Amino acid sequence: MNETISFWDAAFLWKEPMAAALLAAALCGYLGVFVVLRRIAFVSAALSQVSGLGIAVAFWVGSFFNVSPHQPSIPLYLEPLTYALLFAALASLLLGVPGHVKRVSPESLVALGYVAAGGLVILVLSSARIAQEAHEVGDLLFGTAVAVKREHLITLAVVAAGVGVLHLFLFKDFMFTSFDPLSARAMGFPVRGLDAALHLSIGISVAVATRAIGALPVFAFLVLPAGAALLHVHRLRLVIVLSLAFALVAAGLGYYLSFIWRLPTGPTMVAVAAVAWLPPLVRALFGKTRL
């Protein structure tokens, strides 16, 4: 990049990545309210790993058909994103199981998903069939907030719209089953179906957002803005608004700062997102409040 080019002059460079980052931030900032309230923060990390496994498997399967995932047109059944979505959807349903399992802690099942998927990604990528492509898989697995393909941005927009519509109609139901699932079941509410729908919307969002902007910022947007919002306010609507605002500021300002200071984009967005935690942390440090 030319040293003298200003941020605004370079709009053609960052327009689409910025749009993807803002969209992913809004999506994750909203879903993060459920993720944090349901105490399933690490489910999103596990889902990110599992969707990565889906992409690695797509590479491996493609090698049997002599199809490279980098070529311009790939049949749907070999498209890495198809595999990422399928794997994430399946995992999000399975990770919803802990609430109904008594002998294993929910954290153990999430850790199993995270570690097993992470290990399998390495094993699949070390297969001789795709070894020569492994060095290129990183970006496809975990995306990069600097360079976002238009098709990834479109997919992200479609998923965000779908999740928006789903949550517009089921928000109250998701909140009831998150707050008090036992009572909801006792009162005849279809808790399992609603849990599956919520987990599915989180799983698909994580898979698509990870592909677009990377695993680290997605995980951060799911946990940090909502967590900070909950420390600042106690009204549900305000929590959602504040979480969205924190996430959007982290994405926009993070991208801008990374551009002008030439820092890695994803980690800069994460650092900005973490700033919202500082006031309550400082207040807690001086005994003014409890976290």
Next chain:
Amino acid sequence: MSPTALLKLERVEIGFAEALLPPIDLTIEPGDSLGILGPNGAGKSTLLNTLLGLMAPLSGRLSFPSGRRPRIGYVPQAHRPDPAFPLSAFEVVLMGRYPQVGVGRFSTARDKELARGQLDAVGLADESHRHFGSLSGGQRQRVMLARALVADPELLVLDEPTSEMDPAAEHALLSLVSRLGTNRGAAIVFVTHEVSAAAGFARTVALANRTQHYFEVGSPDAMLTHKKLSLLYGRSVGVQREHGHTLVWINGEVSDSEGGSPSTQETP
């Protein structure tokens, strides 16, 4: 069998892999008030979950003689709902309307009016907008009771609703349950550790003990006896009735109840 019975258990065995209690025969009718008593791990919650249809019976028959599952209002154990949720007392009560509103539909002005009315009925109209987590334990349980009642329940189920309350708060809540539940003609089923609560508020008492493979249902006078309570708790339990009070003592602790006003006191 009464044609109006809400729920009927015939030779029902409950548990996960093996039956926890002997086969149970039980009918719950509108206006009934059933207190389920037993020590920790006795199978009380498993019985409750079976009654609610959350667990299938191992054997026997669970039926709804009216042809449909009754509308249920449920008050969970005090520690159950997470107070960290950013919900107001009003928003929690409104959730009681959701089964009637339906999945994917929006609450109406009428639902909100009913929720406000119910908060008023449990004496918390002024706390409507307060954060649920900032309320006291007793207030939170009253909110939960309002949520259960706003569902217009035919069957009101309470799972150890007073387990973390002091005797005064416990008495206040159970009085409220008794008054509001009875006014509506709802059947009330509650699980409790407190013999005094069962003596004061239940018209029928069920004793359950998994270790002894023991289950029996009857009137408070027939169930709350020295012999049966000693069998239930595996230690000597004294029972004495005086001036309408039921005095129960275990290892020096005395529990006193009279017509819906239980309290506890130390033995001199």
